[in-house]
Amino acid sequence: MSGDTTAAPVLIAGAGPVGMTTALALHARGVEATILEAESEDRDRSGSRAIYVHGSTLRTLERIHPGLGTDLVDEGLVWPTRRTLYQGKEVFSRTYDSPGGSGDIPHFTSVPQVVTEAYMHDALEGAGIDIHWNAEVEIVDSSPDGVHVETSDGREWDGEFLVGADGGGSTVRKEIGANFEGDQSENAFIIADIEDEQIDGDQPDLERIFHYDAPEADGRNVLLVPFTGGWRLDIQCIEGDDPEELSSEDRMREFVCDIMGNEYEDDLKWVSSYYFLQVMADTFVDEHRRVLLAGEAAHLLAPFGARGMNSGVADADEAASAIAAAIDARTDAVVREEVELYAARREKAAEYNLDAAGQALEYLQGEDPVTVLRKEAAASLADHFEIAGEWLDDAPYGPHGTPPIVSTGNY
Ligand SMILES: Cc1cc2nc3c(=O)[nH]c(=O)nc-3n(C[C@H](O)[C@H](O)[C@H](O)COP(=O)(O)OP(=O)(O)OC[C@H]3O[C@@H](n4cnc5c(N)ncnc54)[C@H](O)[C@@H]3O)c2cc1C
Numbered sequence: 310m311s312g313d314t315t316a317a318p319v320l321i322a323g324a325g326p327v328g329m330t331t332a333l334a335l336h337a338r339g340v341e342a343t344i345l346e347a348e349s350e351d352r353d354r355s356g357s358r359a360i361y362v363h364g365s366t367l368r369t370l371e372r373i374h375p376g377l378g379t380d381l382v383d384e385g386l387v388w389p390t391r392r393t394l395y396q397g398k399e400v401f402s403r404t405y406d407s408p409g410g411s412g413d414i415p416h417f418t419s420v421p422q423v424v425t426e427a428y429m430h431d432a433l434e435g436a437g438i439d440i441h442w443n444a445e446v447e448i449v450d451s452s453p454d455g456v457h458v459e460t461s462d463g464r465e466w467d468g469e470f471l472v473g474a475d476g477g478g479s480t481v482r483k484e485i486g487a488n489f490e491g492d493q494s495e496n497a498f499i500i501a502d503i504e505d506e507q508i509d510g511d512q513p514d515l516e517r518i519f520h521y522d523a524p525e526a527d528g529r530n531v532l533l534v535p536f537t538g539g540w541r542l543d544i545q546c547i548e549g550d551d552p553e554e555l556s557s558e559d560r561m562r563e564f565v566c567d568i569m570g571n572e573y574e575d576d577l578k579w580v581s582s583y584y585f586l587q588v589m590a591d592t593f594v595d596e597h598r599r600v601l602l603a604g605e606a607a608h609l610l611a612p613f614g615a616r617g618m619n620s621g622v623a624d625a626d627e628a629a630s631a632i633a634a635a636i637d638a639r640t641d642a643v644v645r646e647e648v649e650l651y652a653a654r655r656e657k658a659a660e661y662n663l664d665a666a667g668q669a670l671e672y673l674q675g676e677d678p679v680t681v682l683r684k685e686a687a688a689s690l691a692d693h694f695e696i697a698g699e700w701l702d703d704a705p706y707g708p709h710g711t712p713p714i715v716s717t718g719n720y
Contacts, residue, residue: 317341320468322446327604327621328474329429334629337373347445357500358422360536361615366622374432385418386510393702394520400691401698419536449484451599479606485595491588497552499544501580525567552582585611589659598648601628608659613669614707616662658712669707
């Protein structure tokens, strides 16, 4: 170790959900880590980001920090009804008696990312893990023995491994020379959060609604999702739209009144417009197998199907598992293999997720005649065949499967 540094063997760049999960997952395996975060402690992390947390993510968080998964379950909600409309007419609706399933951890929960992050901060504090604020990672030098990092506050850090969880603009990714190229959605999406104190898990009539070509939004697709304390409103722009103009406060107020009712006129909390990127790094590890990329530093996914933070948490857990095994290893070859196995697994998972989110995006934007025809045919058959309406209800989120499990070995 050299410079003004830490005794922890692992450095983590970024205190987003993925960096914090990595630190907790390492701690659970008996390995201490130091988090280096570019921003200051009093930063504002508000904005419309992840709300849909998969059951597998909740189970991971519960496993690495008992109580964290169930706290999020208590804070979140599970809506019992999924409903879809097509040009003003209902084409599908289903209400589940037990929408979350029967165990302590439901199939999903709907909770804003700011709340998830607040619980992660508490968990870090409970585990005695420090975040070094105002410490932007600027330089990364790896060697076969470890990693040397320099931060914007003039400090230098040495560790055995570095996890780059520093988000979409990742410096760590650039420093290891990974390429990051991909596609951008054709249309913009306007995403807003609307406050509603009444919304909590005790309400039996909560619904997630998807509306194709909604008349209230002048023929745009609209998604409305409840979360504890409010609603996520997602409006898909159409050709010729100016996202800036549509996301202005006055125009949003009109949308909110038309789509949700006048009682919500003053409840707009925040709004942003996005073009979604679909891209992954061409390698998740450096040449010396000492730096691992995780979360949005490694991949950016369109949010339909909610694979961003959820897959980032899986990256974090697997990165921690690989590093813990590598730290205990007695040969350099095993160290390299553990890290390479991480890369093989999570690159494969990212490819799968990219493809799944891409299918959802293409379906939503799809102006190709086959997709248009299928939607129209399904909508016209939905009164007679439930399966047609169910397909319309399902399709905006992409396929349901999970990424393949990748192992080493010659089979
Ligand atoms: C509208 C929208 C809806 C979404 N919905 C969902 C959803 O329902 N479910 C889901 O799973 N995902 C969703 N996502 C995706 C989710 O928000 C992201 O995947 C998640 O925030 C990624 O976490 P991260 O920790 O990798 O990166 P970030 O959250 O970007 O965190 C990166 C951290 O690194 C810090 N940092 C940056 N550079 C440096 C540096 N050089 N040195 C040190 N620190 C640095 C940043 O300040 C930040 O704290 C959504 C995203 C959007 C935009």
